[in-house]
Amino acid sequence: MKTGLVLEGGASRASFTNGVIDVLIKEGIKANYVIGTSAGIGNGISYVSGQYRRNYIIGRDFVHDKRYMGKRYLLKKGNKSYYNIDFVFNQIPNIYCPFDYDAFDAFDGEVYACATNMNTGKAEYLPVTSQDKAWNTLLASCALPLFFKPVYIKGEMYMDGGVADSIPYAKALRDGCEKLIVVLTRERDYEKSKTDIFAGAAAVTYRNYPLFAHKLKHRNEIYNAQRERLFRLEKEGKVFIIAPKNTKNFKRTESDPEKLKQLYCQGCRCTRAVLPELKKYLEK
Numbered sequence: 158m159k160t161g162l163v164l165e166g167g168a169s170r171a172s173f174t175n176g177v178i179d180v181l182i183k184e185g186i187k188a189n190y191v192i193g194t195s196a197g198i199g200n201g202i203s204y205v206s207g208q209y210r211r212n213y214i215i216g217r218d219f220v221h222d223k224r225y226m227g228k229r230y231l232l233k234k235g236n237k238s239y240y241n242i243d244f245v246f247n248q249i250p251n252i253y254c255p256f257d258y259d260a261f262d263a264f265d266g267e268v269y270a271c272a273t274n275m276n277t278g279k280a281e282y283l284p285v286t287s288q289d290k291a292w293n294t295l296l297a298s299c300a301l302p303l304f305f306k307p308v309y310i311k312g313e314m315y316m317d318g319g320v321a322d323s324i325p326y327a328k329a330l331r332d333g334c335e336k337l338i339v340v341l342t343r344e345r346d347y348e349k350s351k352t353d354i355f356a357g358a359a360a361v362t363y364r365n366y367p368l369f370a371h372k373l374k375h376r377n378e379i380y381n382a383q384r385e386r387l388f389r390l391e392k393e394g395k396v397f398i399i400a401p402k403n404t405k406n407f408k409r410t411e412s413d414p415e416k417l418k419q420l421y422c423q424g425c426r427c428t429r430a431v432l433p434e435l436k437k438y439l440e441k
Contacts, residue, residue, distance in 0.1 A: 160439065161334030162188035162204065163326045166195025166319045167342030168301065169220070169411035173401045175212035176424020177340050178204045184432065186439070189266030190334050192282065192325050194318035195299045197340070198270040202285065202295070205268055206260040215254050216417040224248075226410060239304040239410070246292045258287045267332070270298035271318030271325045275307060278368030280322035283310070302359035302373065304410075320372050323380050326387060326396060336439055339387065341400040347384075349377040397438045399428055 162181075164174055174197060181188075182204060193201045203211040219225055226240045236242055250256035268285040272294070283294040297308040297315035307314045322328070326339050353376065360373040372379065390396045401423055407416060428435075 158336065159190055159332075159334045160188045160336045161190040161192065161326075161329040161332075161338070162201070163324060163329050163337060163339045164191070164193030164197030164201045165324045165340060165342045166193070166197045166299070166317070168196050168409040169417065170342040170401075170404055170407060170409065170420065171196035171200050172212075172216055172411075172417045172420040173342055173404070173424040173427075174340050175200055175203075175216065176421040176426075177399050177428045178212065178424075179209055180425055180428040180432070181338075182207055182209045186338075186435070188338065190329060190332065191266065192269040192271065192329050193298075194271040194323055194325060195301070197342070198268075198285065199295050199299050202256070202261065202268070205264045205266075206257040208257055208260070211254060211256075213418075213421055215249060216421060217414050219249055219253065220417060221412045221414050226412070237306040238300075240299075242296065246296055250292070261287050269325075269328070270294045271322050271328070272297040272300075272308075272310075272315040273318055273321040273369065273372065275314040275316055275363070275366045275369045278321065278366075278372045280318060280325070280328075281313075281315070282325065282328050303355070303362060316369070320369065320376060321379075322383075324383055324387060326390070330395075337396040338435070339396050339398045341398060343400070343404060344402065345388075345398075345400050349380045351377050353377055394438075397431075397435055399424075399431060399435075401427065 191201050191205055200212045224241055224244045230236050230241045231239055269282040270285050271280050271282055274281050285294050293310055298318045300308050300316040302316055307316055356373050356376045360370040363370050391398050
């Protein structure tokens with residue numbers, strides 16, 4: 158049976174996802190198809206490699222580190238992003254909090270990162286492999302407009318997958334997943350506002366890419382409609398959703414270790430609370 162794990166992005170809000178992932182690992186709940194957007198798949202690779210609490214340690218020890226992110230890196234030559242690319246995508250996984258490449262390679266399944274093609278404005282689902290030592294597919298998926306520079310892969314230019322497909326469950330269903338665990342990073346009653354200043358500013362900045370800018374302008378409509386369809390699928394018993402109870406006062410670029418821990422623990426609690434239902438769903 159093909160079981161999928163779908164992970165929404167949300168930058169630091171993915172601390173909730175980290176709690177969910179750790180409970181799944183500890184409980185031996187295994188998906189053989191993992192797909193995510195932005196920080197969702199950026200953290201999801203630790204689920205694939207089976208590294209319990211790795212993401213928690215990164216949140217506790219490194220996200221608040223001055224080497225991790227900050228405005229200074231937007232001006233740094235060769236970086237031009239709010240996040241320190243070399244530190245986040247090279248030094249942490251290869252030096253400070255080693256990623257288990259062998260376990261990742263041994264994963265008997267598929268792993269995809271959703272990124273948005275800037276020329277077409279469409280979502281593309283890039284295979285994630287350990288052969289990509291610079292983690293360019295993850296970087297492309299995480300490249301939040303205004304916070305990152307575009308990422309080039311095989312001659313194409315990409316940015317944040319969340320622009321076109323924030324929660325790539327439809328791709329997982331098309332690829333034949335019979336069971337689907339979907340992890341959200343916003344509350345069930347959340348609705349993206351029409352007055353999203355960030356999306357508006359990004360649309361103006363990337364106006365030379367009209368199809369991409371169009372998606373940015375209408376991101377709230379796309380996102381809200383996507384969630385509406387997802388909740389309908391849940392009512393039909395086709396997907397199993399795990400969502401946070403409260404993410405208020407939690408910034409997209411949150412770096413406070415205590416707040417990150419609180420959201421991580423919320424992920425753990427929410428997942429443990431639905432474990433009986435989840436196991437029943439998977440065993441049907």
